[in-house]
Amino acid sequence: MTPHQFFLILRARWLVLLLTFVAVVGTTAVVSFMADKQYTATASVVLDVKSPDPVSGMMLAGLMAPGYMATQVDIIKSDRVAKRVVRNLRMDSSAAIQAQWAEATGSRGSLIDWLAELLKRNLDVKPSRESNVINIEYIGTDPKFAAAVANAFAQAYVDVNLDLRTEPARQYAGFFDEQTRGARERLERAQRALSDYQQRHGITSTDERLDFETAKLNETSSQLTAIQAATTDSQSKRQHRDGDSISEVMQSPLINGLKADIARQEAKLTEASVNLGANHPQHQRMQTELNALREQLRSETDRITGSITTTYEVNRQREAQLRAALQEQKTRVLELNQQRDEMAVLRREIESAQRLFDTLSQRASQSTLESQASQTNISVLNPAVPPTEPSGPRTRLNVAIAIFLGGLLGVLLATALEFARRRVRSIDDLSALGDLPLLGQVGSARGMIRPLRFGLGKGATA
Numbered sequence: 001m002t003p004h005q006f007f008l009i010l011r012a013r014w015l016v017l018l019l020t021f022v023a024v025v026g027t028t029a030v031v032s033f034m035a036d037k038q039y040t041a042t043a044s045v046v047l048d049v050k051s052p053d054p055v056s057g058m059m060l061a062g063l064m065a066p067g068y069m070a071t072q073v074d075i076i077k078s079d080r081v082a083k084r085v086v087r088n089l090r091m092d093s094s095a096a097i098q099a100q101w102a103e104a105t106g107s108r109g110s111l112i113d114w115l116a117e118l119l120k121r122n123l124d125v126k127p128s129r130e131s132n133v134i135n136i137e138y139i140g141t142d143p144k145f146a147a148a149v150a151n152a153f154a155q156a157y158v159d160v161n162l163d164l165r166t167e168p169a170r171q172y173a174g175f176f177d178e179q180t181r182g183a184r185e186r187l188e189r190a191q192r193a194l195s196d197y198q199q200r201h202g203i204t205s206t207d208e209r210l211d212f213e214t215a216k217l218n219e220t221s222s223q224l225t226a227i228q229a230a231t232t233d234s235q236s237k238r239q240h241r242d243g244d245s246i247s248e249v250m251q252s253p254l255i256n257g258l259k260a261d262i263a264r265q266e267a268k269l270t271e272a273s274v275n276l277g278a279n280h281p282q283h284q285r286m287q288t289e290l291n292a293l294r295e296q297l298r299s300e301t302d303r304i305t306g307s308i309t310t311t312y313e314v315n316r317q318r319e320a321q322l323r324a325a326l327q328e329q330k331t332r333v334l335e336l337n338q339q340r341d342e343m344a345v346l347r348r349e350i351e352s353a354q355r356l357f358d359t360l361s362q363r364a365s366q367s368t369l370e371s372q373a374s375q376t377n378i379s380v381l382n383p384a385v386p387p388t389e390p391s392g393p394r395t396r397l398n399v400a401i402a403i404f405l406g407g408l409l410g411v412l413l414a415t416a417l418e419f420a421r422r423r424v425r426s427i428d429d430l431s432a433l434g435d436l437p438l439l440g441q442v443g444s445a446r447g448m449i450r451p452l453r454f455g456l457g458k459g460a461t462a
Contacts, residue, residue: 006415012423013414020413024406025399032395040139040391041146043154043384047072047132048377069127069134075164076125076136076157082116084156085149091115119149133381143386150384162376169370176364183360187353194346201339213336217329224322231315255304258297265290 010017049068075081091097092111101111124137136153140146203209269290272283 009418010411010414013417016414016417017407017410020410021403021406024409025402028398028402028406029395032393032398036141037390038139038141038392039143039146039387039389040137041143041150041384041387042382043136043150043380044382045134045136045154045157046379046381047134048379049132069132072134072157072161073125073127075160076134076153077120077123078160079113079116079120081153081156081160082119082123083112084160085119085152086112086115088152088156089148119153123153136384138384139391143388147384147386151380154380154383158376158378158380161378162373165376166371166373169367169373173364173367173371176360176367180357180360180364183353183357187350187357190346190350190353194343194350197339197343197346203339203343209336213329213333217326217333220322220326220329224319224326227315227319227322231312231319255297255300258293258300262290262293262297265293 047069086092092115097115098111101107101114105114119138122139124139126135126137127133128135136150136157138146138150138153140149197203265286269283269286272280272286276283278284
């Protein structure tokens with residue numbers, strides 16, 4: 001369709017276009033003037049996302065999330081906030097509202113749910129761009145009621161946000177309290193087990209007792225080593241057949257003195273035997289003295305060798321006693337080591353229970369504080385006030401839109417009527433019909449020549 005054809009259609013169907021335009025604009029204007037005036041009250045709340053948590057002192061990661069503001073908008077529009085608004089305004093206790101609900105729903109369902117749904121229809125929540133301010137708008141026919149509802153939504157949002165923070169904290173507090181009691185019982189059992197073990201074994205200080213017994217073990221081991229050396233030495237001396245080769249005999253002053261006396265006496269006896277003869281009384285006396293000295297030397301040597309044997313036997317007995325004492329001391333030290341290890345296990349159990357108890361106690365205390373919190377990061381920035389000027393209906397805007405839509409609808413309706421009953425209004429219309437010959441063209445004579453209907457058969461003329 002060419003613009004010339006479109007213009008001819010509109011000129012021919014001007015009455016349809018005009019009637020449609022007037023009907024749309026007139027209807028819109030009448031409805032706008034007769035509609036009740038609407039008032040929009042706005043309450044603003046600000047969200048503090050940079051301050052740390054007042055209990056833990058840490059920044060909450062969720063406050064910096066990209067979808068945080070959208071989540072808050074959804075919370076404001078939620079049924080929970082709307083129901084709290086109904087309760088705060090005590091709308092469910094109004095007899096007139098109850099009658100309206102009964103008439104509208106036949107007393108089916110919940111009055112609070114019905115009122116909450118009605119309030120949400122006129123609610124609009126708009127977060128400010130590039131800021132943490134959210135505007136809560138409510139549209140109503142009464143400016144005071146609209147302001148009251150907007151303020152109620154703002155306060156309900158603050159209360160619900162606080163509930164959303166404290167309710168999980170209360171649940172966590174109950175959970176951690178129960179876990180803390182279990183941890184305390186575990187700690188008490190571990191402490192009681194350690195105390196019973198110490199009392200059962202008479203332990204006051206394991207480390208000091210172990211050090212003492214270890215020192216005693218080392219001392220006994222040293223004594224055993226020394227007595228073993230002495231026993232070996234005594235045994236080696238006992239094996240000598242010649243007692244004169246024993247060091248104790250060789251180092252004895254008495255034996256050395258006796259040997260010297262014997263040597264002198266032998267010298268004298270030799271001299272006397274030469275001078276006096278063997279039968280001389282003096283020679284015999286000297287021989288008797290020499291025999292006495294030799295007997296005394298033998299007796300002293302036997303005494304020393306006998307003492308070595310006695311020392312060997314005593315050392316053997318002492319070695320056996322020290323071996324038994326060393327074995328007993330080893331057993332005692334091993335037992336103390338075992339007790340120390342068992343006490344270390346018990347102490348580690350106490351330390352583990354103590355750490356768990358401290359951690360749970362801290363979390364329980366923190367959760368209890370969070371559950372008792374009365375502040376939130378949301379504050380009412382600007383409370384709503386009753387508007388003095390109505391926000392709707394916007395008559396001028398509605399009429400302007402109606403003018404555009406009425407004109408567009410008139411054009412569409414005129415075009416649709418034209419295509420439903422096509423007329424030949426120009427040469428272009430004939431050429432669109434096919435290979436029909438054009439015999440002639442008559443100039444414009446409005447009122448004299450009516451538009452010719454066209455046919456699809458042969459011989460059709462204009």
